[in-house]
Amino acid sequence: MTKLFETTTAVALNHIKQQPRVLVITSCTGEKRFKPTNQLTIEDFKDAKKLSERSQLLSEFSCPAAQMYTGLQHMRAMEGVNILRSLRQPDGKRFGSYVVDVKIISAGYGLIPEDRVIVPYSVTFNSMKSNEVCSWADFLGIHEAFKQAVVGYDLVFVLLGDKYLRALNLPVETHTNQTFIFFASNKSINYIDSDKAKSEVFTLSNADASRFSCALVGLKGHLLKLIANEVRENSDLLQNLYREPEILKDVLDKQPNQLYLPLGISFSKEKKSRVKNQTKSKPKSTEEDLHRFLELRPAVNKHLQMQYFIPEWDDKVDAGYVFEQDKFSPNRNAYTDDIYAHEIYGERNYHGILVSKVVVDKRKSKKNDIEAVGGIRNFVRFPGKIMGDCGAFGYIKQEEPPYNTVEILDYYEQLGFNYGVSIDHLIVGPFAQPGVREKRYDLTLRNAEEFIRKHDSRGYTFTPIGVAQGWNPEKYADAVKALVEMGYDYIAIGGLARTPTKEILEVLQEVYPHLTPTTRLHLFGVGRIEAIPYFRHLGVTSFDSAGPLRKAWFDAVNNYHTMSGKNYAAVRIPFVDKHSQRIKHLLENGYERETLKLLEQDALFAIREYDKDKISIDDALNKLLAFDELLELPRNGKVNPAAKARRLRQHTQMYRELLEARPWQECKCKICEQIGVEAVIFRGNDRNRRRGFHNTYIFYNRLQEFLNSEN
Ligand SMILES: [Zn+2]
Structure with missing residues (x-):
């Protein structure tokens, strides 16, 4: 009896922490896994008997809908869904398919679940006239199916283009305790109506496509994936979106793309033990898990100071804001007058600032402003150390970084950085595939080599930092070894911002034997206070993170x-x-x-x-x-x-x-x-x-x- 009672109480208390049930509604895409010449056409779908016969003929090409579509939007959306499903709740359980479901609007089959087995077809709403869309959607029963499909879900993401949205013929009946999030083009807003549910519409344009570096055709799926990646960092995000969908814009607006990047690091031997550890006593076993790293001999550079850098993203406030009346200071110019955290505190609240070139380049006048005030130190008005990097996330999609080494060396020197990071290329997500990753790995090391060579020969005064990228602990270790041999005294490890602490420690375990007593080691984007003892033990001497800041809103x-x-x-x-x-x-x-x-x-x-x-x-x-x-x-x-x-x-x-x-x-x-x-x-x-x-x-x-x- 007691046990049962305890369980019930725990469930009740945990209720707040429960993830909302999520449904993703997406559309079929023209690109499919198979394209046989005799694929189904709209005529086949009009006649049930014919459909069944023709489908038989195509059975060798059959597969679940989730795998049939290979268009960008579908691929991205499914990547997002898979990320969500791989995450764990605070109680250690996976979000799992019971929390995230996918339904697809097919212009052939109607609204179908992702596991419905289908054969290739060539039908799309996109090529139909408005009245055809309505009558064909009606024939397929899409409106009614959608109405049934959303029942019982707390949070529904609708990723549909204009014609597919029309096919829904909204509104359908919804409930006040539901939240709908629509990604849609400007012209389809008129077709959106969430009935009683709360809703938020994120409208998409070509400008957004370039802002998020994703073709418009795939952008809706891409944004879902960005959100999924953000949920990795902030496990309350789905609940927050459910409660207040209007925060969506902030979530998508405020952060550089790096924060959304998936990790492509494979740790095959780790996977099993991680699954096993999903019990309620997880925090304890995790601590024990991590503890073994402290039993390794301490890093030879452990005497060096640990330093915390904060990324610079124009986080400023009005110094003279009048709270009682909610009034800004008179004649305020936000760019020049607003102040940074360190100007309020006067004392240290971080050791250094990290300024990424992509952030500088985001506002055209920013670089000019920096030059006009005599360099980066005057611009951020900060007495501590300032580190510059390129911001590899900004060009992750490009085959090669858009900068050359001399230009970047000059940029760091001219603007007066204390530290400058060599030009790297991220090996994460789709860019960690065999064939791609090797190129990026070699390119990163080649750049680092050229960077330090030219830094020495041309007499630059800032401290050079060489970057290590990789896709498993061994590759990271090889890279760090190479960087030490090139003469670097400061090395940064990239691509681990989303990696679980234990896996980062496994990378460090391989890396740290190569450090010398004077080597400094930076972790990009990893700020975890509870992990500091372990990081320090294995030779990390600095890191950057905006996490504590951004959690405030x-x-x-x-x-x-x-x-x-x-x-x-x-x-x-x-x-x-x-x-x-x-x-x-x-x-x-x-x-x-x-x-x-x-x-x-x-x-x-x-x-x-x-x-x-x-x-x-x-x-x-x-x-x-x-x-x-x-x-x-x-x-x-x-x-x-x-x-x-x-x-x-x-x-x-x-x-x-x-x-x-x-x-x-x-x-x-x-x-x-x-x-x-x-x-x-x-x-x-x-x-x-x-x-x-x-x-x-x-x-x-x-x-x-x-x-x-x-x-
Ligand atoms: Zn305080």
Whole structure:
């Protein structure tokens, strides 16, 4: 009995952590695995008997739908789906196919599940006139099938082109506790209607195709894959998208593509043990797993300092922002006047800054601005070390990097970088295939060789860093060995940003015997505080990460960090006067702007009064939740009572925890000292990014605490 009771409680408590059930709706593509000359045509689909006979003839070409389509959109979408399915939930279970399902709109078969066995055909909605689309979709029963298909799913991604969207003949009946995300072109917006479900439409243009370096035809699938990769980093993302689909744009907008890259590293011998470890006691066994690395002899360079670099992505705030009135400083020019975290703190909250050339090149005037102020140091106004790299993610699709070594050497020198990274080429995802990976591997090493040779002969003054890429521990080790032999004293390892800690440690285990007592070793994009002891033990001396910063606004639950390692959820009080999706919904559903503004102001007033001990926690919570609970209001105004109650419970608990602990009053950082409770209000760039700065500060100080305790 006791055991049963415990299990039930655990399930109930875990509910918040549950992943939403996801359905992906995608379309058939012209390119197929097989193209026999006698493939099915539209005439075959019109007649069931004929269809059956003709399909028999084609049976040698039959395969499940998921494998039949080889068009870019389908391939990318399935890669995304497979990534999601490979991920694990907090309890160690895989997301699995029971959480992510795929249905495909076929212009021959209608709406079919991915495992439906089909034969090749040549029918597409794309070549039909509008009225033909409607009547053929009607014949195939697509509208009705779609209506049935979405039942029971929490989060539905719809990846359809114009004609396929029309074929759905929306709306179908949906529920207020569902969320739909559409990727669609501008002209198909009129065909989108999610009925009662919440929805977000991400419109796509040619500009997006180039921004995401993916042909328009495959972009919808590509974006799904980007999201899947982002879920790897932030396991709450699907829940967050489910609750607030409007964050989608931020998720896709804010980050360089590198963050989405899949890893193509194969660790065949590891796979088995990882699967075995998916038990509830996983954290413990993982720790034990990792512990064995500490039993290896320590790296010969372990006496070198550990340094934390933060990537530079224009993360700045208005120094003179007036929080009480939500007003910017007068006559502010965001580019020149806004300030970085290190300018607020005045003391270190990271050891260095990493500036990628692709980020510099993103805004045309940026390089000029940097030159105009006399170099990168003046531009970022930072007294510590500044590292430059090319940003290999920006040109991952190109056969060769678009830069040459001399040009990059000059660029680092002219802008005054302390460290400059050689030109590398990523070996991840589809670029880790045999045949491609060897070329990239050799190219990366050749570039490193030329880089250090010309660096020496031409007398540049910055410190050169050679990059190692690879696809298994041995290849990484060979690369590092070669770099040491070339004369590098600083080596960076790329392509591991998404790799589990244990696999990174396996790479390091192979790599570290080649290090000398003076070799510094950087890990690109890997910032994991709990892994620092292991990384240090195996010779890592620096790393870069924007994780703590970005969690402040991308993580709906754990967005305010503290020194104890405990995280809190900032209270959402969005601007009524800015046109956020949810405010728009409320206004459309008959809420008066004035009423909403009163609730907004009440909430702000309440949290500030609570901060000053002028009202009780219950009074404060009541005011906060009075506004907060509206924010979930579905489009048609009809509230699903169960969903509403659930959300209210979650938010009451999260906010009560925050208010009770008052972590902003404890925090010694300048931001919390200056703006206090404003740091835990989820509202606009000036609060959210400052909260990110605070998280960075916490990360840095926890790192320091660890490093000091070690000495
Ligand atoms: Zn703080």
